[in-house]
Structure formats: structure tokens, C-alpha cells
Amino acid sequence: MFPSIRQAMIRALVVVLSLSLSAIEAANAYPDQPIKIIVTFPPGGSADIVIRALQPLLSETLRQPIVIENRAGAGGNIGIGAVAQAAPDGYTLGVAAAGVLTVNPHLNRAAMAFDPVKDLAPVTLLAEIPFVLVSSQQSAIASVADLIAKAKAQTAGLSIGHGGNGTAMHLTSALFNQKAGVGIQLIAYRGTAPATTDVLAGHVPLAVLDIPASKQLIGNGKLKALGVSAAKRVAFLPDVPTLAEQGLSGFESVGWFGIVAPAGTPPDIVKTLNAAFVKALSDPAAIEKIRVLGAEPAPTSPEAFAKFIQSESVKWGKLITEAGIKAE
Structure with a gap:
């Protein structure tokens, strides 16, 4: 090998090693x-x-x-x-x-x-x-089975409020419709707060809310918790069954x-x-x-x-x- 070529290869190798060492040091x-x-x-x-x-x-x-x-x-x-x-x-x-x-x-x-x-x-x-499906105190719906039966009989007057188009709460609501085989109207709000306000007032009978927005309202009886969206029951609402437990096999959304x-x-x-x-x-x-x-x-x-x-x-x-x- 010619000396000039050998020297060029050595210089190139030194540059590569220097760069590698610099990356390691960094x-x-x-x-x-x-x-x-x-x-x-x-x-x-x-x-x-x-x-x-x-x-x-x-x-x-x-x-x-x-x-x-x-x-x-x-x-x-x-x-x-x-x-x-x-x-x-x-x-x-x-x-x-x-x-x-x-x-x-x-x-x-x-x-x-x-x-x-x-x-x-x-x-x-x-x-x-996790999310929770809730109903207002003004609503006669007391369970997921009750909701599905009413929705299959007729959807008039039934709607689920959620925190906005494309949000996880929206998709959870859509997943509920799909798993339950129903077509309940989904109403988009600009955030969780207005959805919570309207379900409390009874303007919408149902809503999918996150736990932080709803656990106190559920605890003091202002909202009825129908089911949680996680695969397992959550520590914050231990007495509320999951939606999967209530016949919606494989339901999980968090x-x-x-x-x-x-x-x-x-x-x-x-x-x-x-x-x-x-x-x-x-x-x-x-x-x-x-x-x-x-x-x-x-x-x-x-x-x-x-x-x-x-x-x-x-x-x-x-x-x-x-x-x-x-x-x-």
C-alpha cells in the first residue's frame, strides 16, 4: 500500500475514533x-x-x-x-x-x-x-344494563356528554356505543368542566368524565357512577364495577x-x-x-x-x- 494512501486511511480512522469518543464523553x-x-x-x-x-x-x-x-x-x-x-x-x-x-x-x-x-x-x-360513565340524579338510569336496554328500545332523549371532539372521553363514549351495539347521541363540549356542569343540571342524562372531575361529585351523591372504563376496578371508586364486568367484554379505555x-x-x-x-x-x-x-x-x-x-x-x-x- 502506498504511504500516502496509508496515511489518509490512518487520518480518517483517527477522525472516526475522535468523533466516537466525543459522543461517548458527551x-x-x-x-x-x-x-x-x-x-x-x-x-x-x-x-x-x-x-x-x-x-x-x-x-x-x-x-x-x-x-x-x-x-x-x-x-x-x-x-x-x-x-x-x-x-x-x-x-x-x-x-x-x-x-x-x-x-x-x-x-x-x-x-x-x-x-x-x-x-x-x-x-x-x-x-x-380512568374514566367513569355517570348519569345525572334527574335521570332514571341506574345501571349499564338499564342504559343499554333503554338505548336498544329507543334512543330518543338519550345522550352522552364528553370533553370534546377527538378527546379520550369522546373515544370512550364511541367505544361504549360500539361495544354495547347502540347508537346513543354523543355531545361534544369544550372541556370537561362544561360537560360536568350540564350533567349535574340534568341537561344531558349521561357523561363520560375523568376521575379527577367526578370523584367528589360521585362521593357526595350528586352524580351516579354507572361504570369505570379501566380493565380493573379503580381504588378511588372501589364499589363501581368496570364496564367490562357489566357485559362489555374487553372494554378498556384510559x-x-x-x-x-x-x-x-x-x-x-x-x-x-x-x-x-x-x-x-x-x-x-x-x-x-x-x-x-x-x-x-x-x-x-x-x-x-x-x-x-x-x-x-x-x-x-x-x-x-x-x-x-x-x-x-
Whole structure:
């Protein structure tokens, strides 16, 4: 081999080794600056409260400040779009809910400036929030069996309120219709609060609400809980049977949110972040704060979270198509 060629190859090898060593050193040094977490909901919401409960624990483990930025809007597309466009260095993360990762792509893919699969790296699931089907005190409906019988006899006067088109509560309501073989009218509200107000007043006889919005109202008898949407009974409403227990085989629907990073974030950094979040989610005080919301901590590995996102996307995409659900 000619000396000049040999020298060129040696120089190229040195460059490759230098770059590899730099990448390893960068990963080993991580983190060496504050980490920003973008929350795609306004302050005070469940996701915001959960991440703020974890904030000091994450800061202690990672030995860096954790900066929380609320960037709501467009069903989570704005905040998670910013995460997708950030540098894949582990310093910008996002709290992503089921809607932006598994529902929006089926409802209005054209409005999304990013691909949830290609442009994001799952880190961990954070928490799950079950839903509950409730009836107003003015309604004569006292059970799921009673509701299905009335709906099959006639649907006039029956309707289910929910928190908005394309929300997990909307899809839970549509799943109820599908599993029960009925066609109850679904009424979209601009959020859980107005849906709750109308079912309390009896303007709609039924509603699908999240546990945080409804557990106190159920506890003091202002709403009747007909069934919970989770696969198992929930600790907050132990006497309320699941919808699956009441004849709707395989019924399972929960709200959830987790942590994502930009695609291309080094696996070692994702592993470091995952370990920090899993540790924080095992802290007794943090668990208590999360459960007070009516949520359940649900840490996973990055691989398990990726598989969960995929399965949820397939499940809800199928329902959206079969139920003919369209974007507003």
C-alpha cells in the first residue's frame, strides 16, 4: 500500500475514533445543564400537577434544574411539535398525552408538522387516568344494563356528554356505543368542566368524565357512577364495577400521558432519563400526590412505552374509522 494512501486511511480512522469518543464523553457527561420539559396543557391540569410533583425528585437525581414550560394548544400539536424540532441532546423533553400521539394522526394528520413515530423517542409512560360513565340524579338510569336496554328500545332523549371532539372521553363514549351495539347521541363540549356542569343540571342524562372531575361529585351523591372504563376496578371508586364486568367484554379505555424526547436522542441519554423518571415515580410522596388526582403512576421502559403507543394508535385508529369520527 502506498504511504500516502496509508496515511489518509490512518487520518480518517483517527477522525472516526475522535468523533466516537466525543459522543461517548458527551453521553457520560449528561446532563451538564438545565433540562426543559414542555407540558402540552395549561397550568393546573393533571399532567402539569404530575410533572411538578416529580420536578424536585428529577432535579435531585439528574443534578440539574428542571424547567417546566406550559405550551398548550392544537390538541398538543404545538408543544410536542416543538419537542420534535429540538436538538436530540436530552435537554428538551415533552409531556405527551394519548391524543397527540395516537389520536390526532388519525383525525387530522395534515395539521401535524411532525410524525409521532418518526420524530419522537419514547422515554416512559407517566400515569394513567380512568374514566367513569355517570348519569345525572334527574335521570332514571341506574345501571349499564338499564342504559343499554333503554338505548336498544329507543334512543330518543338519550345522550352522552364528553370533553370534546377527538378527546379520550369522546373515544370512550364511541367505544361504549360500539361495544354495547347502540347508537346513543354523543355531545361534544369544550372541556370537561362544561360537560360536568350540564350533567349535574340534568341537561344531558349521561357523561363520560375523568376521575379527577367526578370523584367528589360521585362521593357526595350528586352524580351516579354507572361504570369505570379501566380493565380493573379503580381504588378511588372501589364499589363501581368496570364496564367490562357489566357485559362489555374487553372494554378498556384510559387517559394517559408520558415523556418523549426528540428522535435521535442517544440511547444512553434516554436510558438515563428513563431511570430518573422511574425512580421519581416510585417515591411514596409523589405516588400519593398523583393518586390524589385520581391517576395511577405507570412507569415503563422506553421499549414498552413505544409498543404501548403503537397498540393504542392501532386501537383508536380502527375505532375512528369504524365510527366515522371526523376532525372538527
